[in-house]
Amino acid sequence: MQDVRLRIASAAVLSAAAFSGLWGAAGAFTWWVVMCSPGVTRGTLRRIAAPFALVSVFGAVIWFTGGPGFSYVARMGVILLVGSWVYDEYRPGEFLDLSVWLLGDGIGFDLGLVAEMGMQCLEILVADFSRIRVALALKGKTRGLRALVPAGFILIHGTLARAGDTASALAVRGYRGGGTLKPGFLTGRFDIPGFISALFVGILAFAPVSEFFILYR
Amino acid sequence: MAAEGSFLPGVHIVSGDVGSGKSTLATALAGMMQPAGGTITRDGIGSQMLSFQFPEYHITGLTVGEECRSWSRDPGPVLRECRLAGRGGVSPFALSRGELKRLHLACVLPGRYDLLVLDEPFSSLDVEEKERICREISVRKHGITIIFTHEQAIFPKTDFLWEISGGNLRYRGKVPDALTGWEHAPQVIKNLIASGRCPGNITKMDILEAACRT
Numbered sequence: 001m002q003d004v005r006l007r008i009a010s011a012a013v014l015s016a017a018a019f020s021g022l023w024g025a026a027g028a029f030t031w032w033v034v035m036c037s038p039g040v041t042r043g044t045l046r047r048i049a050a051p052f053a054l055v056s057v058f059g060a061v062i063w064f065t066g067g068p069g070f071s072y073v074a075r076m077g078v079i080l081l082v083g084s085w086v087y088d089e090y091r092p093g094e095f096l097d098l099s100v101w102l103l104g105d106g107i108g109f110d111l112g113l114v115a116e117m118g119m120q121c122l123e124i125l126v127a128d129f130s131r132i133r134v135a136l137a138l139k140g141k142t143r144g145l146r147a148l149v150p151a152g153f154i155l156i157h158g159t160l161a162r163a164g165d166t167a168s169a170l171a172v173r174g175y176r177g178g179g180t181l182k183p184g185f186l187t188g189r190f191d192i193p194g195f196i197s198a199l200f201v202g203i204l205a206f207a208p209v210s211e212f213f214i215l216y217r
Numbered sequence: 218m219a220a221e222g223s224f225l226p227g228v229h230i231v232s233g234d235v236g237s238g239k240s241t242l243a244t245a246l247a248g249m250m251q252p253a254g255g256t257i258t259r260d261g262i263g264s265q266m267l268s269f270q271f272p273e274y275h276i277t278g279l280t281v282g283e284e285c286r287s288w289s290r291d292p293g294p295v296l297r298e299c300r301l302a303g304r305g306g307v308s309p310f311a312l313s314r315g316e317l318k319r320l321h322l323a324c325v326l327p328g329r330y331d332l333l334v335l336d337e338p339f340s341s342l343d344v345e346e347k348e349r350i351c352r353e354i355s356v357r358k359h360g361i362t363i364i365f366t367h368e369q370a371i372f373p374k375t376d377f378l379w380e381i382s383g384g385n386l387r388y389r390g391k392v393p394d395a396l397t398g399w400e401h402a403p404q405v406i407k408n409l410i411a412s413g414r415c416p417g418n419i420t421k422m423d424i425l426e427a428a429c430r431t
Contacts, residue, residue, distance in 0.1 A: 150277040
């Protein structure tokens with residue numbers, strides 16, 4: 001889906017549908033299989049493996065305490081897939097376009113800039129983390145809390161230092177807030193049908209469908 | 218990039234432009250990354266160490282003293298050596314990049330590794346510190362030391378020269394014979410060779426000796 005406006009709107013509708021219940025999650029998963037699965041790579045699956053494992057742990061805790069653990073894991077799993085799809089499709093600059101289109105040159109520009117910097121930061125974090133893992137392995141510290149704590153410190157410190165440097169660079173260049181930008185969007189052939197089908201999944205998840213089916217009642 | 222060759226015991230310098238793949242090759246040589254094709258055989262390598270360009274990646278201690286101990290080094294002498302005496306209790310993140318690099322190298326260089334890979338060891342260091350590091354590297358007698366750098370002024374006593382150009386790792390040979398074919402050679406070395414005064418090695422003293430030769 002090339003048009004970031006339709007992509008984000010679709011993702012929002014599908015995430016809400018998946019979170020609302022198992023039927024919504026099933027609908028959103030079906031949409032993901034049809035629209036996204038051809039583009040899924042091993043990298044995509046690797047990326048969601050860790051958060052999915054974390055969700056599974058929470059699901060197990062919910063299940064052991066008598067709650068709907070399976071439902072939680074299934075719903076959150078679908079949301080992770082949708083989120084991963086949004087990340088895969090991201091092209092640098094499009095969040096700035098979207099934000100300015102949505103909220104204008106003032107607050108829209110600022111929020112878009114923050115979003116773009118956040119996305120850039122994510123890529124740097126991934127690269128940094130792989131180097132930290134190598135460095136830890138060289139010291140023989142590969143797993144457990146003893147490895148996680150220093151890695152977390154390095155990542156947080158590095159991110160804050162970079163944020164400070166970027167803020168200084170922006171200030172030096174005269175940035176005081178807001179900016180002018182003419183947002184541009186490309187809408188692919190399947191973008192609108194994709195968005196409409198996502199909307200349909202959302203309607204099915206939230207609308208009181210049984211009201212329309214007398215026989216069912 | 219493509220690479221083929223054997224690294225024998227001694228000090229190797231691998232030079233190349235920024236972005237030429239030096240760090241990638243350094244990581245692969247240290248066995249921390251698999252090449253896309255082919256194999257890297259580490260014959261007789263029982264212990265190895267890779268030093269990243271950015272020393273922050275190596276930090277595991279919450280204080281400078283702890284960081285020294287994480288390398289099995291006694292903080293007292295190490296901190297005196299890298300001019301950080303009295304700062305053993307501060308966070309490593311409170312140090313400047315240069316100070317952290319000094320601390321990191323002071324912890325790594327005394328190690329008796331069969332293979333020591335140093336990725337840009339001279340970055341963030343002042344001239345005085347670069348010279349001190351070069352002296353330490355020059356006296357290493359054990360194992361293979363491979364230095365990936367685009368440094369153009371200060372080098373340790375070097376046995377072998379390599380460079381990365383056009384996406385390939387190229388072996389230039391033993392120093393000083395290799396100097397004539399060294400594309401990334403500092404201008405001063407190129408000028409000396411052009412005037413028929415090839416230095417015996419690439420240390421500052423060797424270059425001075427060649428420049429003063431009559």
